Amino acid sequence: MSKTVPVLIASIVGCLMIVAYFSPPLLPARQMAEDWFTIVATIAIFLGGANLCLHHLKKISDREAGWGFSAVTLISFAITIAVGLLKIGVVPESEQQIKLAWSGPFQQEGSGFWWIYQYLFSPIVSTMFALLAFYVASAAFRAFRAKNLEAILLLITALIVLVGQTRDREITSLFLPPPAEGTPPYVPIADLTEFIRKTFVTAGQRAIMIGIALGVVATSLRILLGLDRSYLGGDE
């Protein structure tokens, strides 16, 4: 019961999704299952929130190292939830809605939730991604060595594409005869970059995508046939 029913649910729903694609009368059922999927996944996110609270509350109660940061996490989590769910700072946007304080969009500009996104969420996330510029550069400096043909190809391509996207690419047109009046200067490295992107990058990505697609299809079939039950976890 504890394992057979979930396997049956996964198989039936998955097969319905596939059959509905080939059978137009079943499309509403497919649409309904997709909606149900969104609702179930949304409620599961609340379980994630509950787990986050339990994990950090335990760290605080045990006075583990760094418990102060757990408190910061919990406070910022609670404030975001409260501001977002209560729509603090949101105002109705039409005269018919004036009496309905909660009728405005929750991400309205100037609202508390918008403020949290604009001045907390967005700056920290984008700065964390920006930090990767330093780490990618330093990792490349340490790891990239032109030891063999493959490494040389990788290095040269990276250099061409990097230069081809900056203003310095115009250096490559200095040795060419001046262009006719009214025409833009010919920049060889820009054309080479475009050629690499249209051919080799497209081809490499295409082959990887074909491989991934075959892997996804094989894994999906294993789940639908009940051969792969790893998603059920261990015995509980």
Place this chain on the structure above:
Amino acid sequence: MNRETRFWTVLFLGGCLLLAFQSLRTERGVGQQFVVRVDATTGKIIPPAADASDNSAAAVKTVIYEPASKDDPEAIWSFSRTSGIWIAALLTLCVFSYLYRDNVCYKLAESIIVGVSAGYWIVTYYWEVLIAKVLLRLSPELARYAFLPDTPADAKADYLCIIPVVLGCMVFCRLIPKIAWMGRWPLAFVVGTTAGLKLILFLNADFVRQIRSTILPLVVFSATASGGSELDWKQSIQNIVIVISVLSCVTYFYFSVEHKGIVGRISRVGIWVLMISFGASFALTVMGRITLLTMRLQFLFDDWLGLVRI
């Protein structure tokens, strides 16, 4: 006080002095933000003087604020946006401090982002799914009255929606060891739906369409102005390179045959193509990150400090 602490103290005090000097020296100040008051229902700007005389509840309830220049006569100083710019700038510096080493400031920013991002997605899904989809279907009247006034008056309830709600609530069974097994049912539903959807999606978009896009003419002729046709050598070379590259890469990923002889040579070409592809992807990633870095520096030096005018 050791040498390192002295260094950071001097750096911190120097930063504070720079900020104080900058805020006093320039008319714009540091991170100062101004807004205009706009009536959300009519879209008209409310002059600051008119606001003092109009105290009706409706006028207060529907005022929104839009960014404005300091020179705008209707502009008023915004505490929330100015404090927001300051907090965002300080958090940006906290994250950048990781370049030196892991420290309290970085950990503080990290803890804030964990809590805020978890809360952000919960709130977003609450309003976009639980209210806009579930409540709207279970009780259109309540949804129209409380949250979504634009709901049509003749909207009918769809009680089938209760099934995913019950299924979804079963995920919380995982928190109770005795009935934890029931938590597998919603998980199985999600996994089964994903498997069925992805199987078709990947077969269609990433397999069939990619193969179809690779079946290209190796010799391309283009029409000329005189009505004839001529060899488009550029497009022909491009198509030939794509076809050969894809075939050689796919051969490299074909592990059922030993890579020896002709297969080995073709798969070696596949490795070269993949290396070129990875090199270009690496360069594009680096450029993307550098663009992000530029944007953050622009925020610090323009939006916050006002040292540069872009």
